[in-house]
Amino acid sequence: MIEDFKKFVLRGxxxxxxxxxxxxVAFGTIxxxxxxxxxxxxxxxxxxxxxxxxxxxxxxxxxxxxPYASLxxxxxxxxxxxxxxxxxxxxxxxxxxxxxxxxxxxxxxxLTSQREALPVQPxxxxxxxxxxxxxxxxxxxxxxxxxxxxx
Numbered sequence: 001m002i003e004d005f006k007k008f009v010l011r012g013x014x015x016x017x018x019x020x021x022x023x024x025v026a027f028g029t030i031x032x033x034x035x036x037x038x039x040x041x042x043x044x045x046x047x048x049x050x051x052x053x054x055x056x057x058x059x060x061x062x063x064x065x066x067p068y069a070s071l072x073x074x075x076x077x078x079x080x081x082x083x084x085x086x087x088x089x090x091x092x093x094x095x096x097x098x099x100x101x102x103x104x105x106x107x108x109x110x111l112t113s114q115r116e117a118l119p120v121q122p123x124x125x126x127x128x129x130x131x132x133x134x135x136x137x138x139x140x141x142x143x144x145x146x147x148x149x150x151x
Contacts, residue, residue, distance in 0.1 A: 027097070027100070028097065031100075032093050035089050035092045035093045035096065036053060039092065040052045040088075040089060040092070052088055052089055053071065054085060055083075055085030055088070056074065056081040056082060056083050056084060056085065056086075057081060057082040057084060058074060058079050058081055059079075059081060059082060060079060060080035061079055062074060062077030062079035063077045063078055071083060071085075122136060123136055124136060125138075127141040127144060127146065127148070128146075128148070129141060129144050129146040130143050130146070132144070134148075
């Protein structure tokens with residue numbers, strides 16, 4: 001069983017998948033930081049000093065009566081909250097990742113279509129005497145030994 005697991009892990013696909021997952025997690029962390037630390041503060045400032053990470057609705061009071069200064073303080077006293085701001089941050093993060101994936105897939109598709117659009121140079125031709133297939137650069141047919149004109 002351990003040998004089978006080693007074979008699976010050491011196959012190229014499993015290693016490629018692991019690298020992809022690790023890069024994806026790192027990219028997700030960067031995008032989350034971009035949203036929470038770079039994009040949302042100016043948006044919150046424009047909307048009247050709204051801190052999206054602390055935008056929440058209290059469903060049930062905690063041990064201490066509201067108002068709560070932050071989401072962390074509401075959670076600390078056991079209040080049940082709907083975290084609207086964190087949800088907005090998650091939506092923006094998702095949209096950024098989805099856009100990045102769209103750009104990546106679009107680039108790959110462009111490269112693939114360019115490769116397919118290149119004309120394929122033939123590597124073989126038919127001998128005019130015996131009509132069997134021979135290499136394009138052949139000067140004599142390997143089947144009937146006829147001399148061929150230079151291409």
